[in-house]
Ligand SMILES: *[C@@H]1O[C@H](CO)[C@@H](O)[C@H](O)[C@H]1NC(C)=O
Ligand SMILES: *[C@@H]1O[C@H](CO)[C@@H](O)[C@H](O)[C@H]1NC(C)=O
Ligand SMILES: *[C@@H]1O[C@H](CO)[C@@H](O)[C@H](O)[C@H]1NC(C)=O
């Protein structure tokens with residue numbers, strides 16, 4: 001163990017599979033996120049490969065979801081990091097636990113817990129970043145591979161730094177950040193709080209005075225929190241991009257710095273930067289959402305909405321599953337999954353859910369790897385894994401009972417299956433709230449729901465046809481677009497490769513200071529001019545008036561005198 005740790009501390013590059021395929025197209029470097037983020041991005045990777053591009057996926061040995069030991073059509077570049085996947089996964093589980101605590105502690109307590117945890121997450125990210133960026137062999141190897149574009153998920157914070165180091169154009173894949181902080185502050189996407197409800201929230205785009213007030217306050221809080229979180233990173237970003245500080249006189253790092261020096265000749269451009277500034281250099285933002293789900297809001301030309309890019313037509317089910325589904329007869333089935341991160345529930349919860357299932361005539365396909373609940377009835381079957389998309393596309397599927405992760409939600413929209421939502425954390429409450437407002441879902445609270453609530457919700461969604469109709473409407477909107485989302489995502493990656501970036505789509509707002517952005521300088525100037533001219537005008541009037549007054553009054557008096565006489 002000791003030896004292993006020491007060995008992994010000396011950061012080494014391991015290049016595993018090296019399938020050198022014929023490359024007619026571009027050369028794409030991919031830095032994936034974890035969990036569902038990677039499952040989503042894989043679809044882009046597969047489509048890039050289908051179009052004869054060459055793809056390299058860069059992962060650390062601590063990756064939780066990316067199975068880099070398995071041979072793939074693309075190549076992996078794996079770098080050693082002194083962390084273990086289970087440590088990272090442990091943090092995610094901790095986050096889920098904080099969110100799912102019941103009875104709920106106070107907002108402040110939860111906020112502090114999350115802040116504390118995010119501190120740990122940042123620490124781990126820093127380790128991963130160092131393992132990647134202070135690794136001269138890795139950087140040299142990546143440079144030699146001559147990529148055309150970097151596609152990354154901001155789950156790993158310093159991916160944009162790697163793009164700077166390798167001098168590559170960037171495509172980001174993102175769902176949304178808390179309060180749109182990243183999009184607004186780094187991507188310059190406007191989100192006026194008067195009609196754009198802050199995510200995640202339970203508000204719609206029709207806001208009353210108090211809701212708008214609340215919206216403004218929450219926006220401000222998220223902005224401040226994001227600013228505070230990024231300040232500690234600004235220093236790191238500056239260090240990496242500013243050769244001198246980064247160079248620690250160890251041979252490896254000097255080599256890295258030589259590479260930086262190539263990007264920034266003679267160090268003249270080495271000046272302090274911020275995380276937002278670096279991230280804001282992205283050429284294209286691929287947002288994993290679309291107007292079926294979103295409220296209309298202003299956008300920048302380099303934001304592309306590609307929600308549902310992973311959805312496909314349903315394939316036939318495995319034989320045993322198909323038999324189970326067919327055995328449901330006319331009642332059909334309900335599909336239940338809480339996603340990849342929540343595999344077990346407390347016995348109380350799973351019993352409560354199972355007993356609600358026992359009282360519906362439908363069959364239930366439940367993705368669950370925890371302990372089998374005692375109240376499980378014969379109409380419910382547990383599976384470690386389910387072909388979710390194929391099940392949702394099955395004509396017998398009546399409802400989808402889900403935590404509301406973006407991937408599953410889009411599969412439901414794609415196939416037009418109404419939902420019962422059990423939001424747990426992250427974007428899930430927001431996702432499901434949108435579905436509820438659009439009349440396509442009933443949303444429950446995992447902490448307070450009873451077996452009867454769940455039963456009622458399932459019956460409502462299955463037997464009240466308005467839910468199915470609303471979902472079909474969303475589904476029509478989802479399908480009725482000029483280009484399929486996957487094609488669109490790949491098009492923009494190809495565009496960036498062909499044109500060496502898409503800087504023509506980046507607004508100049510990136511170059512402005514805050515007072516220039518809000519035109520405070522112009523307003524101050526105009527105000528000064530108005531004040532000055534007003535002042536001059538009044539002074540002139542007074543002057544003229546006095547002049548006239550002095551001259552005319554004696555005249556009149558004189559005239560009056562003459563009349564009287
Ligand atoms: C990390 O690097 C060491 C030293 O070369 C190597 O022996 C080890 O296999 C690497 N670890 C992993 C998980 O690849
Ligand atoms: C990819 O390359 C293969 C073989 O070179 C060719 O047959 C195929 O048409 C190409 N596909 C695309 C989408 O260009
Ligand atoms: C789920 O399982 C993990 C370990 O397998 C355990 O630590 C955790 O407490 C379980 N969660 C619940 C809610 O039972």
Ligand SMILES: *[C@@H]1O[C@H](CO)[C@@H](O)[C@H](O)[C@H]1NC(C)=O
Pocket residue numbers: 464465466
């Ligand atoms: C179905 O649901 C809608 C929306 O919640 C509701 O307005 C309507 O009354 C319900 N219909 C029946 C028959 O319960």
